[in-house]
Amino acid sequence: MFDLLTGPLRLPAIQPPTTHLGMFTSAIVGFGDTTVELIRFGEPPETPEEEAPARLWGIAFEPAHSLEESRRELDRRDLPRLSPQVFEMPDMAGGSSRMWTNLSVGLLEHTRRARAAFFIGRLFGGLQQRQMNRMVQKASRGEEIRPIHEERMDSMNDLVGHGLVFLTEYDPGFYDPTRGRVEGHRALQEACGGSLGVQGIQEVIVGTRDIEVARSQWRRFFEPAPEVETGLWQPEGGPALRLDPSGESRLRTLVLRVSSLVQAQGLLRSERMLDEDAHGQTRIAPTTIGGLDIRLTDRNQSRGPTKKE
Incomplete structure (x- = not known):
């Protein structure tokens, strides 16, 4: 998909395919002041015939205020949500630094299992965050991280197969959304x-x-x-x-x-x-x-x- 969008369709590549923590690979293509992130979980198929169909899976919004303010506002508006999930990367000192934080909002009509997952995830979201932190710590020590296997993806698809809507707050040292929009718009114009x-x-x-x-x-x-x-x-x-x-x-x-x-x-x-x-x-x-x-x-x-x- 990345090769098609940036090849025959000549759209600007904002980020080439990059593997994160051995779990998933993503690439970003510019559409002006909006970007499209292409994500693949796990290993690529051995042949093109084994490639699963692509799909629109998520919409990310930039919060108007801090993510903590947004969390309180979602609760006030009685909208279902999960606990914030922090994504970190290993640093040179053997620790980690924050890249971004996602706050998922239940705006799509999910299965009964998905609605239950939103309820449970809101109560016990810390468990998922601790699991993510352990993977970052393993990566910082150079240890192997098991990729997301097909069975786990099938379970994830069953829960949120209709897609996700989430708010994303970037750490200023990792990415500046305002600058990103300006550069994305310029890249599309230059192309x-x-x-x-x-x-x-x-x-x-x-x-x-x-x-x-x-x-x-x-x-x-x-x-x-x-x-x-x-x-x-x-x-x-x-x-x-x-x-x-x-x-x-x-x-x-x-x-x-x-x-x-x-x-x-x-x-x-x-x-x-x-x-x-x-x-x-x-x-x-x-x-x-x-x-x-x-x-x-x-x-x-x-x-x-x-x-x-």
Whole structure:
């Protein structure tokens, strides 16, 4: 996927594939002021035929305040969450330093087991953090860390297979999000939007089985940002989030904004990557991009508040 996005599609590589603590490998691709992180848990398959389909798995938001303030605010708004999880890296002195902290929020309709995991994880989140700390300590001593095996991934998929929504707070010495957005925007401009003329991510579409329950939760999450139309929010900076009552609860679609839809269609057609049966929409053929649903638009759809249901 990284080779496709940074090769034929010529999008800027922000971070090349990097293995973290022997557990997972990630790479980051720039889409302007938003980045997409590609993650693989465990070892890569031996042949392309064994490659599992790609999927949209998580949305990371930058908190408006400190993560501790955000935690209290989530509780006040009665939104389910896990305990904060700190990610550290070994340092030269044999200790560790913080890279970032994630705070997962239960905004997607999970299985019964997943809802139970959110409840238990909130009560006993320290157990997971201690396990993470032990792995960092092993890495700092040069000890081998067992990779995430397929059986453990199957269990994880069963719990949070619909995806995760989380807040991420970076340590200032590790990464500056404000600087990252400026550099990401510059990198995309220097690449002229890649071969598709990408200007940014327009929307993230989230499928839901119960639109009213989902609207209530996301409305509380985004306050005071308004719901600009039914099931649509436009946060300050970054893509909009749209709910779709598709009958399947999951992170479903990325909509990319391009400078010229006609030119983008021509490029995709020449690369045999255009979905010719997309019901009037422009979509990259899922079979050419790991099964993902990625659509294109050349309309800037930012809106002001409108009357809602």
